[in-house]
Amino acid sequence: MSAPMSVDVSYYVALSAVVFFIGLGGVILRRNPLIMLMSIELMLNAANIALIAFARAWTNNAGQIFAFLVITVAAAEAAIGLAIVIVVFRRSKNVDVDEVAGLRG
Amino acid sequence: MSDATTLLLLLWLLPLASAIFIFAFGPLLRRAAGFIGSAAVLTSFGLTLAIASSAFATGGLKLHLLDWVPGFTFGLWLDPLSLLWTLIITGVGGLIHFYAIGYMWSDRAIARFFAYMNFFAFAMLTLVLSDNFVGLLVGWGLVGLASYFLIGFWFFRPSAVAAALKAFVMNVVGDVGLMFAIFVLFAATGSTAYSDVFAKATTLAPGTILLACIAIFIGCAAKSAQIPLHTWLPDAMEGPTPVSALIHAATMVTAGVYLIARCAPLWDVSPEARALVGTIGALTALLGAVLGVAQWDIKRILAYSTMSQIGYMIMGVGIGAYQSGVLHFYTHAFFKAQLFLAAGIVIHSLHDEQDVRKMGGLGRTMPLAFWAMTIGTLAIIGFPGLSGFFSKDAVIYSSLERGYPLLYAIGVLTAGITAYYMCRMLFVTFLGNYRGEVADSELGIPEREHADPHVGEGAPAWIMGVPVAILMIPSALAGYIVIGGRWNSLLAADFAVTPASSLATFVPEWLSTILVLAFVAVGTVVAYVRYGSFDATASAVERLRSESMRMPQLLVRAFYFDEAYDVLLLRPARAIGSAFMSVVDPRVIDGAVRDVVWLAGWFGREMRALQTGLVRGYALILALGAAAFLAYFALIGAAR
Numbered sequence: 001m002s003a004p005m006s007v008d009v010s011y012y013v014a015l016s017a018v019v020f021f022i023g024l025g026g027v028i029l030r031r032n033p034l035i036m037l038m039s040i041e042l043m044l045n046a047a048n049i050a051l052i053a054f055a056r057a058w059t060n061n062a063g064q065i066f067a068f069l070v071i072t073v074a075a076a077e078a079a080i081g082l083a084i085v086i087v088v089f090r091r092s093k094n095v096d097v098d099e100v101a102g103l104r105g
Numbered sequence: 106m107s108d109a110t111t112l113l114l115l116l117w118l119l120p121l122a123s124a125i126f127i128f129a130f131g132p133l134l135r136r137a138a139g140f141i142g143s144a145a146v147l148t149s150f151g152l153t154l155a156i157a158s159s160a161f162a163t164g165g166l167k168l169h170l171l172d173w174v175p176g177f178t179f180g181l182w183l184d185p186l187s188l189l190w191t192l193i194i195t196g197v198g199g200l201i202h203f204y205a206i207g208y209m210w211s212d213r214a215i216a217r218f219f220a221y222m223n224f225f226a227f228a229m230l231t232l233v234l235s236d237n238f239v240g241l242l243v244g245w246g247l248v249g250l251a252s253y254f255l256i257g258f259w260f261f262r263p264s265a266v267a268a269a270l271k272a273f274v275m276n277v278v279g280d281v282g283l284m285f286a287i288f289v290l291f292a293a294t295g296s297t298a299y300s301d302v303f304a305k306a307t308t309l310a311p312g313t314i315l316l317a318c319i320a321i322f323i324g325c326a327a328k329s330a331q332i333p334l335h336t337w338l339p340d341a342m343e344g345p346t347p348v349s350a351l352i353h354a355a356t357m358v359t360a361g362v363y364l365i366a367r368c369a370p371l372w373d374v375s376p377e378a379r380a381l382v383g384t385i386g387a388l389t390a391l392l393g394a395v396l397g398v399a400q401w402d403i404k405r406i407l408a409y410s411t412m413s414q415i416g417y418m419i420m421g422v423g424i425g426a427y428q429s430g431v432l433h434f435y436t437h438a439f440f441k442a443q444l445f446l447a448a449g450i451v452i453h454s455l456h457d458e459q460d461v462r463k464m465g466g467l468g469r470t471m472p473l474a475f476w477a478m479t480i481g482t483l484a485i486i487g488f489p490g491l492s493g494f495f496s497k498d499a500v501i502y503s504s505l506e507r508g509y510p511l512l513y514a515i516g517v518l519t520a521g522i523t524a525y526y527m528c529r530m531l532f533v534t535f536l537g538n539y540r541g542e543v544a545d546s547e548l549g550i551p552e553r554e555h556a557d558p559h560v561g562e563g564a565p566a567w568i569m570g571v572p573v574a575i576l577m578i579p580s581a582l583a584g585y586i587v588i589g590g591r592w593n594s595l596l597a598a599d600f601a602v603t604p605a606s607s608l609a610t611f612v613p614e615w616l617s618t619i620l621v622l623a624f625v626a627v628g629t630v631v632a633y634v635r636y637g638s639f640d641a642t643a644s645a646v647e648r649l650r651s652e653s654m655r656m657p658q659l660l661v662r663a664f665y666f667d668e669a670y671d672v673l674l675l676r677p678a679r680a681i682g683s684a685f686m687s688v689v690d691p692r693v694i695d696g697a698v699r700d701v702v703w704l705a706g707w708f709g710r711e712m713r714a715l716q717t718g719l720v721r722g723y724a725l726i727l728a729l730g731a732a733a734f735l736a737y738f739a740l741i742g743a744a745r
Binding site: 028 | 716717718719720721724725728
């Protein structure tokens with residue numbers, strides 16, 4: 001493989017980390033379930049960036065294939081998550097996750 | 106296999122085959138089962154006679170059947186001793202089987218009855234024909250099982266079920282004793298075969314021998330109703346009368362006599378065991394006779410007399426007079442079977458009345474039963490010339506010959522009491538006037554319930570009559586086998602003749618015989634005056650009532666043996682049980698379960714605080730957990 005101009009893998013990992021923590025912060029700090037789902041998407045895609053970066057660095061295509069798997073899982077997760085959000089909204093007219101605490105022990 | 110061994114195998118297995126056949130096709134066979142079962146046992150008897158001569162060959166007739174583990178091979182062994190038992194089991198047993206066809210004629214379960222009877226015959230043959238202790242133990246256990254089945258044959262009577270259970274439990278006590286004896290002998294000799302064990306008997310330590318003898322005797326005491334394991338035998342009379350005649354008089358209860366005679370080489374080298382077993386035999390003879398005096402139930406009188414006569418046998422074989430003890434078994438099998446069968450005819454004709462107070466005057470209406478009972482009674486009390494005279498005298502005198510004067514005294518006294526209670530039964534049953542119409546209360550009979558099944562109605566009288574008539578011959582004449590020392594020479598292969606002690610020269614045998622006969626005469630005369638004379642029969646109702654009222658509780662309660670078992674064993678066992686029920690079970694077992702439950706509940710209560718229901722909280726915990734993992738692996742990496 002001859003890349004005329006190559007970016008060091010550490011930049012990709014740094015990008016991945018930044019995106020991951022943005023996502024994590026969104027999940028923990030935001031109370032709107034839609035925003036939380038979007039943040040989860042960010043975390044998943046941060047993982048994808050890392051996977052692909054390492055795959056290229058190590059010239060091992062397993063990481064790329066795994067990224068496709070993550071995309072599939074993310075799609076499924078988004079579908080289920082949105083379905084839950086809609087059901088919760090129908091029941092309580094509420095989009096604040098802190099108000100949905102029926103499982104409190 | 107030679108012809109003789111083939112026949113030996115056949116005569117052993119024939120009753121088993123018949124039992125299985127009757128079990129399988131019982132509902133179809135009905136009464137035919139009785140004829141098949143009798144034919145099987147009588148055929149065995151014929152086969153035994155056919156091969157009898159080979160038992161007297163050197164070493165007897167041996168048939169090796171099975172190698173199991175080292176030290177245990179199973180085979181059959183027909184020697185003079187086991188031949189005698191086999192002849193009685195199949196001969197007397199066959200007659201009793203035939204009699205039972207009539208006795209059980211209308212019983213719905215007649216096929217089951219004969220299946221059990223044949224099974225018993227097979228088990229008893231296993232016991233006596235085995236050539237080793239383990240085979241003997243198997244037979245020992247199986248006869249106990251057959252006895253349990255047959256005592257409880259009328260299982261719809263609670264008293265029969267209780268009696269069966271009692272007999273079984275006490276017999277298991279004996280089985281355990283016998284098993285322990287086998288362990289001791291196997292540990293000492295490395296074998297369970299009679300020939301190996303007895304060959305090493307003289308080389309064993311006296312303590313080992315005594316231990317083995319005591320353990321064997323526990324087995325004998327349970328099976329042969331010796332003190333203190335005798336209380337099941339009178340209760341066992343709940344079974345049908347043929348069962349009482351076959352199992353609880355003629356054969357099974359004499360298994361203890363057989364075993365001690367078989368183990369003669371062990372007893373020969375242990376004087377302590379001789380003294381112990383002889384003493385218990387004598388005491389049992391006395392106790393059975395004394396208790397026989399207080400009974401009113403014709404079968405219970407005979408049961409106590411059986412116990413007493415087996416006491417004589419055990420005393421005889423216990424003190425080393427094997428020939429005499431075995432001779433008494435041989436004659437007793439005839440006259441006691443006959444007494445029971447005659448009693449069965451009486452019970453039958455009176456529609457299951459067993460209380461002698463309700464009988465009387467039956468000599469005129471039932472001549473066959475009367476004569477059978479008379480010959481049996483004369484034989485058992487030792488009337489000169491009848492079979493019991495020879496055997497009982499031999500047992501009593503041998504106790505003197507071997508130097509046990511105290512046992513001799515007990516034996517003579519018991520002979521007198523035996524004459525008294527047997528004549529009492531005979532006179533009350535057959536002389537005077539029939540008292541069947543007299544009310545129970547006038548005869549001093551306490552309230553009782555009549556739940557007895559009428560099973561034999563409609564049977565031809567000859568079916569029950571013929572065996573009784575046949576048995577009269579050996580009951581009267583069997584004793585003449587001793588004339589000219591022939592008996593001792595027949596058993597010479599099993600027992601050496603041992604020299605007499607000095608006491609025997611002091612009191613010659615004829616003097617002893619006269620002494621015994623004097624006691625017997627006194628017993629008979631007292632019984633005649635009290636129950637048989639004209640005065641006594643004329644006022645029989647009045648006399649019987651006053652005697653019933655004045656009977657000492659000590660005798661009625663059979664010296665409180667059952668009560669003693671209750672206090673010493675049953676109540677402590679129940680107390681332990683209830684202690685466990687009230688303390689150990691709720692506190693320890695249930696308590697442990699409850700503690701585990703409480704622990705799970707406590708853990709759940711403590712942990713529910715973590716379930717906040719806040720999704721963002723969970724996410725934070727997840728993140729922190731992941732961070733902790735990362736930190737951990739980072740640290741490990743740094744350390745490396």
